[in-house]
Amino acid sequence: CLEFVWNVEEDFKPVPDTWIPAKDTEFSHGNPLPDENGHMPGWVPVEKNSKQYCWHSSVVNYEAEVALVLKPHTDPGLLEISPVPLSEILEQTLELIGTNINANPYGLGSKKQPVHLLVPHGAFEIKNPPALEPNDILSWFEGCSEGKVEGIVWHCHNGCLIKLHRHHLGLRWPLAETFLSSQPVVISCNRTKCGCDLEPQSLFHHFSNLDGQRFDRLKDIKFD
Template structure:
């Protein structure tokens, strides 16, 4: 399972002469959506798919490691400098009639022995094949107290077998933060969001007291979605409270996931106020399936001290100094 989804609209490159607003970073071109739906989206019956909020974080995966459910961090295996040079030379050669052949052993950087490829990756002669961008998407397990993946590690407790999850509460219009058994989210992908992820678009926590949470993919269904026309979606992003999101992911009945990022409509992200961080949230530790004495400095302990408390907005959650 992986979080690299095809786009709903065909795209075009908008160059500087198109007078696109680039913000602080100026680039030679920007990818923008056209008003035509891609063939992949139509084949997946996107018109009857379930639209959900695209959450801005880093992709994670829960699967077995060391005989128990573990959180895995995304790690793409990328080409070495030599392999990338060969690939770029091929792309610029315009030899459309030929297919580029990778040398898996020589053209790619090494990865940890624990690395596993994403499930939907193709194989040839027992070797995983890179995607059209020359990357091999995959995962590495998040070890306890990992320095490289410390923010991932902060949202799991392997002794208790739980993850810290943000999801909908049973009461409509209310979010909930609670420990969820890793066994219940086995073989699922999730998004890690928080203080030190992607410049913290949701305003969670602080430098002194960072806050990170896992959000299951597809957790936040869009209740009043726009029609699948560019102008309707653009209007929804700009004028609806529910449209203050990074993008939309459509979950199709065949399992295909189709996405749209607001950037591809020329709209800014992040926003000062987002739909997610402005919703009320309750902390629920008592009554969950977790009965464990968490370490005093852990994120789980801090949240357990707020058990039962309700905040008007997600970004209002603060821990005592």
């Protein structure tokens, strides 16, 4: 059989002028080439007042150079929302979650007060992963609380990452109840970390007012 070959000019939209290619991206005649999965990974800068990326920019304090990040707390079974220096998340990929993202499966915020956060990929390690058998993986997604997630990414010893999404198994997403949204969360967001001059309507201002508070679930976080 003939090997499939991408036609970069016809099969892909042109990348934006501000697009920054990921490491090891190959080029041909000035055009980036897709990887074996048909992806051309890279970054597009998110400017402070960008309307197109307004929810992304809402989680970044450009003056203080920090971002609002959801991550595991040092105490097992507890989540933490805190500002993280941008210098600590360079060359990483993070996912934006929140009110206006992908049907908001985690119940963050409301239309009146949208809430968005960044989640570093790989931050949440699966404690009891399923065996690498189709039926075991399917049972794990359907039968245990830890399986109420969008997908799994296996980190292989050779550096490869293998992602399995619920959709790949014909399973529904989003769910009414997710593993992440069922855990308690603490706010660690004092003003010295967030920056001194906070805009009154910014997420950093609202979270700094909740510094030290603990909530049973993500959807219980209220600013009023």
